[in-house]
Amino acid sequence: MKLRDLIARKRDGGELSAPEWTFVAQGVANDSLPDYQIAALLMACVLRGMTPDETVALTDAMLNSGRSLDLGHLSVARVDKHSTGGVGDKVSLVLAPLVAACGVAVPMVSGRGLGHTGGTLDKLEAIPGFNTRLSLAAAARQVERIGCVIIGQTDEIAPADRKLYAMRDATGTVAAMPLIAASIMSKKLAEGLTGLVLDVKTGVGAFLPTLDEELALARQMVALGEHHNCPVVVLLSNMDFPLGRECGNGNEVEESVAALRGDGPPDLRELTLRLGAEMLVLGGVESTVEAATRRLEAAIASGAALEKFRELVIAQGGDPAVCDDPQRVLAQPVLRVPYPASRDGVVQRVNALTVGRGITALGGGRQAMEDSIDHSVGFSLRAIPGDRVRRGDVLAEILAADSAGVEAGKLALDEAIAIGDAAVTLPPLVSHRVTGSGVERLA
Numbered sequence: 001m002k003l004r005d006l007i008a009r010k011r012d013g014g015e016l017s018a019p020e021w022t023f024v025a026q027g028v029a030n031d032s033l034p035d036y037q038i039a040a041l042l043m044a045c046v047l048r049g050m051t052p053d054e055t056v057a058l059t060d061a062m063l064n065s066g067r068s069l070d071l072g073h074l075s076v077a078r079v080d081k082h083s084t085g086g087v088g089d090k091v092s093l094v095l096a097p098l099v100a101a102c103g104v105a106v107p108m109v110s111g112r113g114l115g116h117t118g119g120t121l122d123k124l125e126a127i128p129g130f131n132t133r134l135s136l137a138a139a140a141r142q143v144e145r146i147g148c149v150i151i152g153q154t155d156e157i158a159p160a161d162r163k164l165y166a167m168r169d170a171t172g173t174v175a176a177m178p179l180i181a182a183s184i185m186s187k188k189l190a191e192g193l194t195g196l197v198l199d200v201k202t203g204v205g206a207f208l209p210t211l212d213e214e215l216a217l218a219r220q221m222v223a224l225g226e227h228h229n230c231p232v233v234v235l236l237s238n239m240d241f242p243l244g245r246e247c248g249n250g251n252e253v254e255e256s257v258a259a260l261r262g263d264g265p266p267d268l269r270e271l272t273l274r275l276g277a278e279m280l281v282l283g284g285v286e287s288t289v290e291a292a293t294r295r296l297e298a299a300i301a302s303g304a305a306l307e308k309f310r311e312l313v314i315a316q317g318g319d320p321a322v323c324d325d326p327q328r329v330l331a332q333p334v335l336r337v338p339y340p341a342s343r344d345g346v347v348q349r350v351n352a353l354t355v356g357r358g359i360t361a362l363g364g365g366r367q368a369m370e371d372s373i374d375h376s377v378g379f380s381l382r383a384i385p386g387d388r389v390r391r392g393d394v395l396a397e398i399l400a401a402d403s404a405g406v407e408a409g410k411l412a413l414d415e416a417i418a419i420g421d422a423a424v425t426l427p428p429l430v431s432h433r434v435t436g437s438g439v440e441r442l443a
């Protein structure tokens with residue numbers, strides 16, 4: 001098989017067969033194919049699209065390029081959640097221990113920041129000592145022992161996806177529906193799940209530009225799950241502006257701990273409860289979303305969710321004092337500079353895409369996959385769309401390492417935040433629910 005011929009066929013709008021996708025995935029996983037050819041193939045896929053059969057074939061090929069978590073012997077259900085990527089989205093940090101505290105095991109394989117979006121692993125690594133690089137065997141033992149684990153993709157789990165993901169980030173080929181679907185589902189299907197909940201982001205901070213494409217992505221991932229006997233529920237959630245108030249890494253851990261205590265911002269709590277309720281129903285511990293929501297709320301109120309987070313942090317080598325006094329444990333920014341409102345009015349927007357790019361400019365995200373990041377920088381938002389403000393009110397704090405960072409942060413906020421006179425109606429946080437039975441419009 002010649003990769004050059006496959007690239008040319010894809011460039012001309014043709015289709016690759018399942019064995020051809022296996023050849024590509026194996027070649028990526030064992031480094032036998034040159035990066036420049038893989039990059040050309042990816043770009044042809046972005047420009048020409050892929051058929052549903054090709055998406056299934058690429059998913060299976062990437063899944064089979066590695067091994068799977070073997071948790072079939074556990075008596076409890078195993079359900080995970082994954083999002084297509086957002087800004088300020090720290091839901092996984094709250095959700096994994098919360099759902100585990102309610103009796104459903106959560107074997108979570110997460111990613112790092114991609115493009116303008118943040119990554120769960122980067123946030124967790126803000127906790128001194130926290131180890132996200134466990135082997136599959138160690139991850140399986142931890143799930144058996146405490147009911148949850150959050151790890152990164154090692155060479156064992158869909159290694160072809162791991163390499164393609166990095167290459168897509170570097171070649172402008174992230175935003176393609178079939179590639180996103182295959183990437184997410186190859187990792188998730190390697191977790192040996194009995195159910196999966198997906199959070200597909202919509203709006204300016206989402207990877208895909210239109211609702212139609214986001215719904216198509218949701219349907220495609222549901223179909224891929226069904227193909228592997230893994231029921232999938234997808235919620236579409238708004239990412240026009242960041243989730244919660246803290247955007248960065250360490251400060252997002254702090255906000256997650258607050259949410260686990262029941263003190264977090266309302267949008268973070270609402271999205272966590274909605275995704276978590278779907279997980280408990282899929283896991284069979286509750287039969288309705290309402291009952292599941294009550295169980296989750298009780299686990300937060302009783303402290304069980306925070307205690308499970310403490311167990312998770314200890315199990316993965318992190319400093320458990322982060323649960324009691326996050327500011328003492330997490331690296332703090334050198335500078336905290338207020339960003340004031342330039343006029344009286346109503347906050348019209350806080351653009352998630354621009355805020356995400358601003359975090360990278362501050363050093364809290366990566367320009368290249370091998371870059372290291374500064375966990376202490378980011379933004380602490382004080383105002384969100386719809387808030388009425390007076391000139392000079394603090395709209396945000398810029399958390400920076402130096403004066404260049406402060407300038408970069410200011411530029412990002414100048415572009416991200418608009419104040420006007422019109423009243424603002426916020427979009428619904430969760431707009432659609434997609435399952436094997438079809439699409440439900442929720443708002």
Ligand code: URA
Nearest residue numbers: 084085179180183184
């Ligand atoms: N998350 C993933 O795991 N893969 C993508 O391609 C996009 C978001």
